[in-house]
Amino acid sequence: MDSPRWLPLESNPEVMTKFVNCLGMRPTWQFGDVYGLDPELLGMVPRPVCAVLLLFPMTDKYEAFKQEEEEKLKGQRQQVSPDVYFIKQTIGNACGTIGLIHAVANNQAHLEFESDSPLKKFIEQTSKMTSEERAAFLEKDESIRVTHESSAQEGQTEAPSLDEKVNLHFIAFVNVGGQLYELDGRKPFPIVHGKTSEDRFMEDAAEVCKVFMARDPQELRFTIIALSKD
Numbered sequence: 001m002d003s004p005r006w007l008p009l010e011s012n013p014e015v016m017t018k019f020v021n022c023l024g025m026r027p028t029w030q031f032g033d034v035y036g037l038d039p040e041l042l043g044m045v046p047r048p049v050c051a052v053l054l055l056f057p058m059t060d061k062y063e064a065f066k067q068e069e070e071e072k073l074k075g076q077r078q079q080v081s082p083d084v085y086f087i088k089q090t091i092g093n094a095c096g097t098i099g100l101i102h103a104v105a106n107n108q109a110h111l112e113f114e115s116d117s118p119l120k121k122f123i124e125q126t127s128k129m130t131s132e133e134r135a136a137f138l139e140k141d142e143s144i145r146v147t148h149e150s151s152a153q154e155g156q157t158e159a160p161s162l163d164e165k166v167n168l169h170f171i172a173f174v175n176v177g178g179q180l181y182e183l184d185g186r187k188p189f190p191i192v193h194g195k196t197s198e199d200r201f202m203e204d205a206a207e208v209c210k211v212f213m214a215r216d217p218q219e220l221r222f223t224i225i226a227l228s229k230d
Contacts, residue, residue, distance in 0.1 A: 004139055006148055010155030011055040011170070011223040019151040020100060023144065024117020027230060029110065034224035037206045037213075042056025045202055046228040050110045051103035051175040052205040055223040059167075060214050064149045070188065081177045085123065087134040091187025094138075095170040097148045101138075102172035102183040103227050110229075118143035135185070168221060173205040180204050202226060 009015065013031035021027055029050065056062070077154045085105035089098045104111060105123045113120040122141055126134040138144065171184040173193075180196040196204040206224075213222055 003090050005092035006094045007152035008093040009152050013225050015151050015154050022147045024114040025119055026112040027111050029227055030230045031225050031227055034226050037210055042206055045226050048198055049202040049226045050107040051227040053099045053170055053225040054209050055168055055170050056212050057077045058169050058217050061216055062070050080190050084190050085132045086174045086179055086183055086190050088131045090135040098185040099170035099172045106174040106176055133145050175201045178213035
């Protein structure tokens with residue numbers, strides 16, 4: 001059976017904020033653009049920041065690196081906290097929604113929800129599941145799918161068709177228990193990037209984003225979005 005496909009979500013902070021608000025997250029935290037990675041531009045990002053989303057091109061160089069990283073980490077056994085919420089991506093073009101779920105699910109202590117929030121309900125219902133079971137559960141979650149579809153058509157650029165090959169990908173960075181995690185639904189597990197803190201989190205995530213950019217120096221298609229307290 002073919003895996004389901006959704007329309008891709010635009011890397012637009014307003015669309016993302018509206019998306020999570022429609023799913024019952026209160027607007028006490030908002031998504032906003034990060035305009036650059038030097039100290040001055042990072043200083044303009046409202047604090048505190050609890051999650052960072054990176055949109056980047058899946059080039060041949062990146063795919064080769066991803067394969068290499070996977071092989072290396074399989075032999076190394078990273079120490080991943082059981083508190084990290086990780087979901088695999090089985091739905092085509094759903095990486096934006098997967099990124100938002102990773103950002104929200106790993107920051108429930110900071111964020112506030114309406115009592116009937118479909119997003120909060122999804123996170124609670126899947127809290128004890130494996131990453132694969134969560135992915136299967138998302139495929140059946142109508143409220144998230146419908147909100148994704150309407151958000152995908154709300155961006156400033158025309159949404160591509162369902163079958164169009166989209167080679168841009170969203171991942172999330174979060175701080176869980178003082179460790180910086182990269183959460184990518186295309187990878188088999190979270191990636192640990194070392195120690196971080198609430199105060200240093202934006203800067204530490206920016207350092208990892210710089211590594212992604214340095215891997216493909218000719219590429220300009222990088223977008224960074226922070227989830228900050230409004």
